[in-house]
Amino acid sequence: MSEHHHSEKRIAHADLKGLYNQLDRRNFLSRTAMGIGGIALQQLLAPISGFGRTTEEQIMQALPMIAPKAKRVVYLFMSGGPSQFETFDYKPKLYDMYGKDLPDSVRKGQRLTGMSANQAILPVVPSVYKFNQHGQSGTWVSELLPYTSQVVDDLCIIKSMYTEQINHDPALTFFQTGHQLPGRPSIGSWLSYGLGSENKNLPAFIVLVSKDASRDQPLYARLWGNGFLPSEHQGVQFRSGKDPVLFLKDPEGFDGKDRREMLDQLSKLNEIQNETWGDPEVNARIAQYEMAYRMQTSVPEVMDTSDEPNEVFDLYGPGSRDKGSFAANCILARKLLEKDVRFVQLYHQGWDQHDGLPGAIKHQCQQTDQPTAALIKDLKRRGMLEDTLVIWGGEFGRTVYSQGKISKDGYGRDHHPRCFTMWMAGAGVKSGFTYGATDDFSYNIVKDPVHVHDFQATLLHVMGIDHEQLTYKFQGRRYRLTDVEGKVVKGILK
Numbered sequence: 001m002s003e004h005h006h007s008e009k010r011i012a013h014a015d016l017k018g019l020y021n022q023l024d025r026r027n028f029l030s031r032t033a034m035g036i037g038g039i040a041l042q043q044l045l046a047p048i049s050g051f052g053r054t055t056e057e058q059i060m061q062a063l064p065m066i067a068p069k070a071k072r073v074v075y076l077f078m079s080g081g082p083s084q085f086e087t088f089d090y091k092p093k094l095y096d097m098y099g100k101d102l103p104d105s106v107r108k109g110q111r112l113t114g115m116s117a118n119q120a121i122l123p124v125v126p127s128v129y130k131f132n133q134h135g136q137s138g139t140w141v142s143e144l145l146p147y148t149s150q151v152v153d154d155l156c157i158i159k160s161m162y163t164e165q166i167n168h169d170p171a172l173t174f175f176q177t178g179h180q181l182p183g184r185p186s187i188g189s190w191l192s193y194g195l196g197s198e199n200k201n202l203p204a205f206i207v208l209v210s211k212d213a214s215r216d217q218p219l220y221a222r223l224w225g226n227g228f229l230p231s232e233h234q235g236v237q238f239r240s241g242k243d244p245v246l247f248l249k250d251p252e253g254f255d256g257k258d259r260r261e262m263l264d265q266l267s268k269l270n271e272i273q274n275e276t277w278g279d280p281e282v283n284a285r286i287a288q289y290e291m292a293y294r295m296q297t298s299v300p301e302v303m304d305t306s307d308e309p310n311e312v313f314d315l316y317g318p319g320s321r322d323k324g325s326f327a328a329n330c331i332l333a334r335k336l337l338e339k340d341v342r343f344v345q346l347y348h349q350g351w352d353q354h355d356g357l358p359g360a361i362k363h364q365c366q367q368t369d370q371p372t373a374a375l376i377k378d379l380k381r382r383g384m385l386e387d388t389l390v391i392w393g394g395e396f397g398r399t400v401y402s403q404g405k406i407s408k409d410g411y412g413r414d415h416h417p418r419c420f421t422m423w424m425a426g427a428g429v430k431s432g433f434t435y436g437a438t439d440d441f442s443y444n445i446v447k448d449p450v451h452v453h454d455f456q457a458t459l460l461h462v463m464g465i466d467h468e469q470l471t472y473k474f475q476g477r478r479y480r481l482t483d484v485e486g487k488v489v490k491g492i493l494k
Helices: 003-022 024-045 055-063 092-097 148-154 168-177 187-195 256-277 278-302 311-314 328-336 357-381 452-462
Strands: 074-077 133-134 139-142 155-162 205-209 236-240 343-348 388-393 399-403 413-416 420-426 433-435 445-447 473-474 478-479
Touching: 003 139, 024 139, 074 328, 074 357, 092 155, 133 148, 139 148, 148 328, 148 357, 148 420, 155 445, 155 452, 187 205, 187 343, 187 452, 205 328, 278 328, 311 328, 343 357, 357 388, 357 420, 388 452, 399 420
Parallel strands: 074 343, 074 388, 155 433, 205 236, 205 343
Antiparallel strands: 133 139, 155 420, 388 420, 399 413, 473 478
């Protein structure tokens, strides 16, 4: 038998195998189920269909939603758990309790971390920093935040946040994904999935991590991961340095034409695989390759701040010219928002202050206070605050008592999930407003509790999404960011 005949036989066998794969029982049932209805659905979704979109994503975007108040979000995550006592939750009655044991009537048998559970006494310690009232709202703000106090009338401060997670990793994971165990999609990924992108040349979800922050608690890429959502929805970390996005540049000896040719050939292979298996992840892979190609031009442009006037750098503070610092990342965040990036998240570590808190938190505030306030001012003067939601906060708060003895070097505070403070500003939320209240020890909530799932539901609501409708089927169950809980906090909405 000739080699030509053998070759034709192999090709015929490959074609028959491909036909078999396409007509096996699972594919037959799934494809027949779409049938004529699939054709009608395709016509219905045609105006919103996008490259690499799966049918479920198209259906998601076709669902009627709430009228959105915000087009975009910038989330300033203060990793480690900022102390509410040294920032926004003023408790003057604590001075009369200095050094005394926390009353059992306040603690109510609530669990402590292993770091302070065996202390003989839990000595109450008030903040060493003064508080003053600011703005027309008369909001109490610590002297550690002189710049934030200037924009307090733009803030919606929530003093009654709470969570069940008492340690960093599960608390961080819970805030970002709605579950304390790793593996679920992050907030930004859910927004990317539900709303798509308004800029075809940049990802819908971008992450910036401060290079100038203390590395007390680690950050993992899974915190901005896509979980079980298609991989095109994962957060993309932009770094300081010559390679803002890893593996984006062409290898040495190659140019843009080479990559374009390679992508075209690779796309053909992926399309064959998609036709054979019908795996939506193949389309996601194609979309990612194409996005990376477009980002070769768009990323250097957006990362370049050389055209920013000196007045902008002065507004954001002395660290704003140092690429990768929190201040520089705030400028970059504003530029990304101007490019219609859907969700920008900044992480700033260093707030886990179990000892030496007075000096440590002063340093943290010096790094973050001016840039944070500058971002509010900058967005406002550009007319962007009215359709941008700004969020500030960490994964939990700190205890009223000192972890260990109070000494001449100061004091420390342990983790406290029962109540803590965070704030929002901009689109959809009330300004110059304080929501919720805690007891005299900032240990228990006495008014308007807000759970993490409530916060997540409210964030989605402001973006025009019903948190109970934004779901994704995985392993036989429909999941959502808020799991089976969460309610919109209507008291903070305009």
